[in-house]
Amino acid sequence: MWKSLAAVIVASVPFVASQIDRTGWNITVDSFQTGTGNEAAKALDGNTGTIWHTQWMPTNAALPHTVTLDMKKVYNVNGLTYLPRQDGNSNGNIGQHSIQISTDGTTWTETAKGTYLDDSSLKSTPFTAIPARYVRIIAQTEAGNRGPWTSAAEIDVLAAATYTKPPTNLGIWGATIDFPIVPAAAAVLTNGKVLLWSSWKPLDFGGGGGSGKTETAIYDPASGTVSRRTVTETQHDMFCPGLSLDASGRPFVTGGNDAAKLSIYDGSNWIAGPNMKIQRGYQSSATLSDGRIFTIGGSWSGGEGNKNGEVWSPASNTWSLLPGCPVAPMLTADTRGVYRSDNHGWLFGWKSGSVFQAGPSKAMNWYTTVGTGGQKTAGLRGTDPDAMNGNAIMYDAVNGKILTVGGAPNYQDNQATGNARIVTIGAPGTTASVAAIGNMAYARAFHNSVVMPDGKVLVVGGESYPVPFSDNTATNIPELFNPATSSFTSVNPISVPRTYHSWALLLPDATIISGGGGLCGACATNHPNAQIYSPAYLFNADGTKAARPVINSVSSTNVAVGTKITVGMNRAVTSFSLVRYGSGTHSVNTDQRRIPLTPTASGLTYTVTIPTDPGVALPGSWMMFAMDSAGVPSVSKTIIVRA
Structure with missing residues (x-):
């Protein structure tokens, strides 16, 4: 049963991925219930009828809960699957979580985060391939808020055949x-x-x-x-x-x-x-x-x-x-x-x-x-x-x-x-x-x-x-x-x-x-x-994160078309733009549009003018960005434009 479930997940990722053989793996957890057969190894035994469960007697172990897998050697890890318990009891289903990887068990990189659906279906988390020997799941909440528990029937890790470090000059996809x-x-x-x-x-x-x-x-x-x-x-x-x-x-x-x-x-x-x-x-x-x-x-x-x-x-x-x-x-x-x-x-x-x-x-x-x-x-x-x-x-x-x-x-x-x-x-x-x-x-x-x-x-x-x-x-x-x-x-x-x-x-x-x-x-x-x-x-040319210009002040964030806006910066910039907030479904995003803004400068104070025609600067919410001579953008300020 478990192999067929994993095969579904492997088929759904767009690159070569395979389920890693778990023979010889070690698993450590922050908590388990003794004397019930719910020890940590149950999450790796290939039997979907057994589970690992955190302690509930004599007292509940508090969230968050941590599961750490030692795969004994480095793989090009690009995904994880989590099977909740299959016995009809939902206690311990993982909700909010973080998935982290490490090559040495000391320095960790987050590859995934979010919230799983509270049901018994197999959960899959594909991510960009990265070398790892250790994989860690941190369960931050119980999906149904029923108690401070975490449980798992099976946990598997997927790997790609090869790994090439993505160059930052082509952008980076995150967790x-x-x-x-x-x-x-x-x-x-x-x-x-x-x-x-x-x-x-x-x-x-x-x-x-x-x-x-x-x-x-x-x-x-x-x-x-x-x-x-x-x-x-x-x-x-x-x-x-x-x-x-x-x-x-x-x-x-x-x-x-x-x-x-x-x-x-x-x-x-x-x-x-x-x-x-x-x-x-x-x-x-x-x-x-x-x-x-x-x-x-x-x-x-x-x-x-x-x-x-x-x-x-x-x-x-x-x-x-x-x-x-x-x-x-x-x-x-x-x-x-x-x-x-x-x-x-x-x-x-x-x-x-x-x-x-x-x-x-x-x-x-x-x-x-x-x-x-x-x-x-x-x-x-x-x-x-x-x-x-x-x-x-x-x-x-x-x-x-x-x-x-x-x-x-x-x-x-x-x-x-x-x-x-x-x-x-x-x-x-x-x-x-x-x-x-x-x-x-x-x-x-x-x-x-x-x-x-x-x-x-x-x-x-x-x-x-x-x-x-x-x-x-x-x-x-x-x-x-x-x-x-x-x-x-x-x-x-x-x-x-x-x-x-x-x-x-x-x-x-x-x-x-x-x-x-x-x-x-x-x-x-x-x-x-x-x-x-x-x-x-x-990013800088050497792959480090670029220092970003900072918008310190904006004279007004709710303006009519044609308004001049004064912007205070932390350092020199060369250009500004407005990008309308977006919404999307079925490949359609009719809201997004960009307005390039030409600034005039007085020291670190810049003046930009919103276009006078509301057909160009549509009424609504816009993100204002400032960019330096290297093209590095600031974090935006929200500007409401009125007709």
């Missing part, structure tokens, strides 16, 4: 972050935490349409903690929704499994909004220059076809149909018809309440939202075909520059492309300029792309032949787009495939978190985890 859900959607909150959610089940979505609940989690990068909560108060299964961040920076979630619903997260509570006029799933939405939110498409749920535009007004908290915004001009020619052809639109709120639709159809369009709305063609995306499940990223909003990458002519079961285009937009209603640039090295669909403070774009994950819930053609080497050269560079590989139901987002410290994938029950492609990428700009 794996384990989640108690498979996060198919995520949003970065203005407090720096990451809001995550799956569906009505933590590891699956099937059969729950109309369930009225969603499994969520919050990850705190500062503390490394992961908390879980079931949301029922909005009566909304938020799987496969439209997703935006509103003018207050709040995640704004529409439709999906409960196809008419609107739920808004205010940082503490989920608030039910009014139902949309049209039921939707797989739609896209965009925040407008006046703070309203536009949505269009979405035939995956709530019936097929005629998913024309509508708009939500924060002033009245109501939805209004826009009959002048038909979905038909933006349909792809998908072989499965409108069920797929109106999905995941590439939308950008722009000037005068307009919306630019860059894809995934080869036809691009303008939508206006005044009165009953309007639509006008913006031309074709050059020779690029329909590019479903591709990406579009506004990396320079001042100049209307959008990078489009990848995608496939149909939603699934066909070859993706590595195509890349730069689309430049100007006044609403005008034909967009399209320039073909060199392709990515890898064809991708179901990937994600993140704009960085310096204007570069990280493209991560995806697969060359898109099939939902499959990692068979996963592309594990990310690429970095450089706008100065319009070219791509491959960087260090990710440890876990990120394909269907994955996402990637910029964090306020200028790192990038990439996670999710799967959400298909007991499948081998469930990835209830994430990793954080530290780009090369955070």
Whole structure:
């Protein structure tokens, strides 16, 4: 039984990995219950019917609890599996945890952290390969908060055949972050935490349409903690929704499994909004220059076809149909018809309440939202075909520059492309300029792309032949787009495939978190985890961490468009940028965009000006970064921009 379970895990990691023979290993623990057969060796005996359990008599041993494995020689360790007890009793299931490795048993490196789901399923934690003789699990909480216990039926370690130290000039992927859900959607909150959610089940979505609940989690990068909560108060299964961040920076979630619903997260509570006029799933939405939110498409749920535009007004908290915004001009020619052809639109709120639709159809369009709305063609995306499940990223909003990458002519079961285009937009209603640039090295669909403070774009994950819930053609080497050269560079590989139901987002410290994938029950492609990428700009040439400039003061953090902001620095910098907080699901992140800011300096005091047009500087929450002459960014300050 145990070998077959481990085989499932080995099949789910994107590199060569094998279960290490445990013969001769030593295991030490901080506590065990004597006289009951629950000694530490039970976690290595190959018998899933026996367990190691911490002491509960005559008194409970207090958390945290530690398990240390001595494998007797060094392996290229790249994963760990933990099987909770299988006897129907959940006491001792590991919750919050840290996994650490060592070559000498003295100096330890953390390779994973997070929270496991409180059930009896096999838990797997893949991570970037690293040489180790010792592996240590620190159980910080009991998953169900039933008591200060820890237990395990079996613990195994996986290894890669070879090891090459990743060079820091290609960025570094950090410790794996384990989640108690498979996060198919995520949003970065203005407090720096990451809001995550799956569906009505933590590891699956099937059969729950109309369930009225969603499994969520919050990850705190500062503390490394992961908390879980079931949301029922909005009566909304938020799987496969439209997703935006509103003018207050709040995640704004529409439709999906409960196809008419609107739920808004205010940082503490989920608030039910009014139902949309049209039921939707797989739609896209965009925040407008006046703070309203536009949505269009979405035939995956709530019936097929005629998913024309509508708009939500924060002033009245109501939805209004826009009959002048038909979905038909933006349909792809998908072989499965409108069920797929109106999905995941590439939308950008722009000037005068307009919306630019860059894809995934080869036809691009303008939508206006005044009165009953309007639509006008913006031309074709050059020779690029329909590019479903591709990406579009506004990396320079001042100049209307959008990078489009990848995608496939149909939603699934066909070859993706590595195509890349730069689309430049100007006044609403005008034909967009399209320039073909060199392709990515890898064809991708179901990937994600993140704009960085310096204007570069990280493209991560995806697969060359898109099939939902499959990692068979996963592309594990990310690429970095450089706008100065319009070219791509491959960087260090990710440890876990990120394909269907994955996402990637910029964090306020200028790192990038990439996670999710799967959400298909007991499948081998469930990835209830994430990793954080530290780009090369955070390292010196010798691999040490670069000293970062520090924003000491900001004259105002809540400003109107056109406002001058005075910024006090700890040392000299050369440039600034604003990057809008992001949210992502199903390869769509309509919120992210970057505004380069040109400073004027007086000593260590700098003045920057927010663009005057709210279609460029959309109302909402932004991260302000300062960068030195070497391109090293500061940790950001949050700026709220008002129209």
